[in-house]
Structure formats: structure tokens, C-alpha cells
Amino acid sequence: MISAPPVSAPAVEATVVPPLEGGHTLDFRPARAAGTLSDGVEDDGGDHDGATISLAQARALRGAASGDDPVFASIPAVPATETPVTTPRIRVSTGQVVELDRIVVIGRRPRSTRSSGATLPHLVAVDSPQQDISRSHLEIRPESDAVVVVDLHTTNGSTLLRSGSDPVRLHPGEPTIVVTGDVIDLGDGVTVAFEDLP
Incomplete structure (x- = not known):
């Protein structure tokens, strides 16, 4: 007895599109009866992983993403809402801007008490023609949720504005919390302004 050759599903070129936010996938296949393919052939389940789509569907998605698809062209794009990342910093009246990612020491010839290590402080040198500013005058220390300043026992002191x-006037050796907008006057016309503090 001669039997008809088995009917197989037409070959479909497919591609995989990553899931959308929340793990959802899009399915653009036409509605069909459960357990059958679009031409009436039984569906054996195959190796479909739930995220595979046809090439035509992938092109439609790509067109929608680029704005070339007329169906999606009328939908306004939603702007991405990114929170700007601000880094705490100081702005010295001499024009220097220093990020507060570690301790900062400001003075005529600032020195660090540390001789090695991964967290050496920023050393910021400023001119002081009248010698009002000490060699190591002010320490600025970022802490977990605040920034503190310490007058390093200077002769002429430091003033919080x-x-x-x-x-x-800052008490020598005593930490003082500063906030955004505060200014420290070191003397000799040199000031330090604090920006974007926590």
C-alpha cells in the first residue's frame, strides 16, 4: 500500500528577541486552534521556548523601535528618566574644583600625615602672599552621610560663612559639619565653597 508523504509544517525563519521589562515577551502569531499550526497541521510542541519569533515579527519590532513603522510612528516616545548623578565637591576661589571622594587637605604647602596607602588625600596648594594661610590649613573629610571640616590648628584660623x-570661627582640631552653599574663608582672599553635599 502506498501512503501519502507526511505533511510537515512550512519552514519559518525565526529569531529570538530578548524579553521586555518584567520578563514579558511579545507574540505576534495569528490566532489559531490549540494544538494546530496555521495550515491545520498538528502542532507537536517542538522546541519553542516562548521567546522565539519569526523574522517578520523581529523586523516589525525593530521598525517600531526605530520609529520607521507607521503603526508605531504616531505613538510619542517616552523620555528616559535618569536621575543626574552629582558628586560632592569643593570649588576653591582660585578656580580649582575637587571632588570629595576622599580627604582633602588645603594649605600653602599641604602635607599628608599618611605616607602610603590607597586613600591618600587630595593635596590642594593655594597662594598666600601675606602668609595668612598655614602650610596645612584645612582638612575636608567626607563621611558616610555628611562632610566635615577641621581647622588644622592654624595661626590665623578659618571662618565658616x-x-x-x-x-x-572654626575651633582648631574640632570637626564641623558643612552643608551645600557653605563657604570657608581661609584668609588672604582664599575661600572654599561646598557644592552638592549629601
């Missing part, structure tokens, strides 16, 4: 408050 805060909007809406009277100037305050």
Missing part, C-alpha cells in the same frame, strides 16, 4: 547666619 553660612547664608543667613553670622560668620563662625
